[in-house]
Every structure is written in structure tokens, then in C-alpha cells.
Amino acid sequence: MIDLRSDTVTRPTAAMRKAMANAEVGDDVYGDDPTVNRLESMAAGLLGKEDAILATSGTQSNLMAVLSHCERGEEYIVGQQAHTYRFEAGGAAVLGSIQPQPLDFEPDGSLDLAKVAQAIKPDDFHFARTRLFCLENTQAGKVLPLDYLEAAEATARKFGLGFHLDGARLFNAAVKLNMPPHAIARHFDTISICLSKGLGAPVGSLLCGSKEMIKKARRWRKMLGGGMRQSGILAAAGIMALEGHVGRLQEDHENASFLAEKLSELDELKIERALVQTNMVFVGLRRGDPIALQAHLRENGVLINSGDSIRMVTHLDVNQQDIEEAVEKIKGYFSNG
Numbered sequence: 001m002i003d004l005r006s007d008t009v010t011r012p013t014a015a016m017r018k019a020m021a022n023a024e025v026g027d028d029v030y031g032d033d034p035t036v037n038r039l040e041s042m043a044a045g046l047l048g049k050e051d052a053i054l055a056t057s058g059t060q061s062n063l064m065a066v067l068s069h070c071e072r073g074e075e076y077i078v079g080q081q082a083h084t085y086r087f088e089a090g091g092a093a094v095l096g097s098i099q100p101q102p103l104d105f106e107p108d109g110s111l112d113l114a115k116v117a118q119a120i121k122p123d124d125f126h127f128a129r130t131r132l133f134c135l136e137n138t139q140a141g142k143v144l145p146l147d148y149l150e151a152a153e154a155t156a157r158k159f160g161l162g163f164h165l166d167g168a169r170l171f172n173a174a175v176k177l178n179m180p181p182h183a184i185a186r187h188f189d190t191i192s193i194c195l196s197k198g199l200g201a202p203v204g205s206l207l208c209g210s211k212e213m214i215k216k217a218r219r220w221r222k223m224l225g226g227g228m229r230q231s232g233i234l235a236a237a238g239i240m241a242l243e244g245h246v247g248r249l250q251e252d253h254e255n256a257s258f259l260a261e262k263l264s265e266l267d268e269l270k271i272e273r274a275l276v277q278t279n280m281v282f283v284g285l286r287r288g289d290p291i292a293l294q295a296h297l298r299e300n301g302v303l304i305n306s307g308d309s310i311r312m313v314t315h316l317d318v319n320q321q322d323i324e325e326a327v328e329k330i331k332g333y334f335s336n337g
């Protein structure tokens with residue numbers, strides 16, 4: 001199967017499994033796991049922050065951040081389609097009594113800063129207190145420009161808001177910009193990164209920030225059931241991901257660009273090539289049905305995500321030859337139907 005549903009489908013490499021098997025471990029709830037400690041300081045260093053904490057998932061890491069920034073009855077400004085709002089089962093509301101204030105993303109994946117400023121509630125007992133501003137980078141594969149981040153940070157500071165980045169794919173953004181990850185992270189108070197997406201680790205995310213924020217997050221992680229014990233086994237894979245799999249994201253970007261180029265030659269498909277900036281390709285259909293296309297591809301050994309539009313994601317476990325094969329199968333659907 002050529003699996004283009006998501007970059008979460010990658011499997012740990014043989015070297016990663018070996019590192020996991022040989023990991024030096026201790027009880028991380030006691031702070032005794034040397035491999036977890038190494039991963040956390042490595043992540044903090046890469047992002048230019050004081051501290052970091054390993055979480056079970058990006059959902060948990062983002063939730064720890066929102067809970068650490070906001071109290072009950074406060075709110076966070078977030079994208080309508082953002083993972084931290086739409087795809088995390090309402091955790092901040094359920095577990096923190098924290099209200100989201102969603103706003104539509106602009107076509108480039110940013111939030112309009114004038115609309116953000118307008119959404120901030122005045123200090124009046126009718127309103128929830130606006131406390132936090134969240135962005136996502138990459139957002140649907142799109143990279144937020146550095147000058148936008150600077151302006152967004154200025155907005156957050158002006159209104160006294162915390163500033164969090166859901167950086168599940170921060171490294172894709174950094175590779176695309178050809179900048180070190182801290183050039184992006186420096187604008188934010190807290191950043192969540194995923195090891196389990198394009199970086200290819202089986203499990204794990206990290207929340208990075210100041211010592212004070214990470215101390216708060218550590219209490220929330222315990223409460224959320226994320227205090228793991230000999231988690232060095234997982235951290236060992238994470239270290240390999242950060243050491244060995246960041247630079248190669250460039251290949252995923254090239255494969256996505258190649259896929260977009262090939263698909264743009266098909267009259268039946270609509271594709272905005274300018275939006276294919278990292279490892280994701282979104283495609284609309286001029287003819288045929290996305291669900292039928294998905295079923296046809298599944299029968300022919302290619303997995304894709306399908307809904308209003310079709311999403312294909314490149315990653316560690318697909319190469320250019322796989323992409324060529326997937327393109328042929330897509331052509332096959334249109335020539336038969």
C-alpha cells in the first residue's frame with residue numbers, strides 16, 4: 001500500500017527500533033529517565049526555550065499549553081479549522097472550562113490581526129477574559145511568513161495575551177524557510193511540536209517554553225494521565241527523529257511538489273500549486289466523486305484522505321516512484337470513469 005493519508009502513518013525505522021531497545025531508562029515521573037531528560041533539553045535547545053516536556057500526543061501537549069495559559073472562564077483566540085479548536089475533542093472546554101474564540105483562517109493560513117484585535121473582549125464582566133492567542137504552523141501545509149509572526153507577536157504583546165504555536169509541523173516550516181526552528185519559535189511563549197508526524201517517531205510530542213510555563217504544564221500532564229514511567233524507550237526514537245529526520249523533510253516537500261505538478265496536468269483536477277509549500281497536496285475534482293476516487297485508489301493499493309477535497313501527504317515511507325505510481329492510479333480512475 002502507498003499510504004498518502006497522513007505523515008502520521010510512518011513506521012519507526014530499524015535504527016529507531018534498535019535505539020528504543022537499547023535506551024537507557026529510569027522513572028520519568030521522578031525525573032530519573034536520562035533519555036527523556038536528554039530529549040527534553042534537546043528540544044528546548046533547538047527551539048531556543050528554557051525548558052520542554054514530553055507529552056503522549058500533540059493533542060495532550062496543546063491542551064497542557066492552553067490549560068497553563070488560561071484559567072476557568074477565560075478564552076483563547078484560535079483558527080476555526082485549527083487542530084487546537086476543531087480536532088481535539090473540545091478538551092480545553094471540557095477539562096479547563098476555557099472558551100475558544102474561533103476565527104476563520106485566511107487563505108495563507110494566518111489569522112487576520114485586525115480581526116484578532118477586534119475579537120479581544122474589553123474588560124467588562126459580561127465577557128470571558130481573552131488570555132491567549134494560538135497559531136498553527138504549518139497550517140494545512142502552508143508556512144506562516146516570519147514578518148507575519150513578528151506582527152502577530154506584537155499584537156499578542158500589545159493586548160497582554162499569551163502566544164502559543166501549534167507547531168506539529170514546525171520543522172516542515174523551518175526547512176521550507178531554510179531557517180533554524182528557533183527563528184520561528186522565538187516569537188512564541190509556548191510551542192508544541194510533534195515527533196510522530198514527518199519526523200517518523202512512533203509516539204510523542206513536546207511542549208517547549210519558559211521554566212515557569214513548563215512547570216505548570218507538568219502538573220497538567222500528570223492530571224491528564226501523561227506522566228509516563230520508563231518513557232526513555234519512546235524518547236530514544238524522538239532523539240533519532242530530531243537528529244536524523246529533520247533535514248530529509250526537504251525530500252517530502254520535493255515529492256509533494258512533484259505530485260502537485262503531475263496532478264496539475266490532469267483536466268479533471270483542481271489544484272492550487274502555490275498552496276503546496278511543504279508536504280501536503282489538496283486537490284478538488286472537476287469531474288467524478290472524491291469518495292469514489294478514494295475507493296478506486298484503495299482497490300489499487302493507494303490510500304488517500306477524502307472529503308470536500310482530497311488530501312495527500314508525503315512522508316518518510318513514500319518515495320518518488322510511489323508518487324509516480326499513485327499518479328498512474330489516479331489517471332486510471334478518470335480514464336475508466
Ligand SMILES: *Cc1c(COP(=O)(O)O)cnc(C)c1O
Nearest residue numbers: 057058059060083136166168194
Ligand atoms: C497531528 C496534529 C496535532 C497533534 O495530533 P496528535 O494526533 O494528538 O498527536 C496537532 N496539531 C496539528 C496541526 C496536527 O496536524
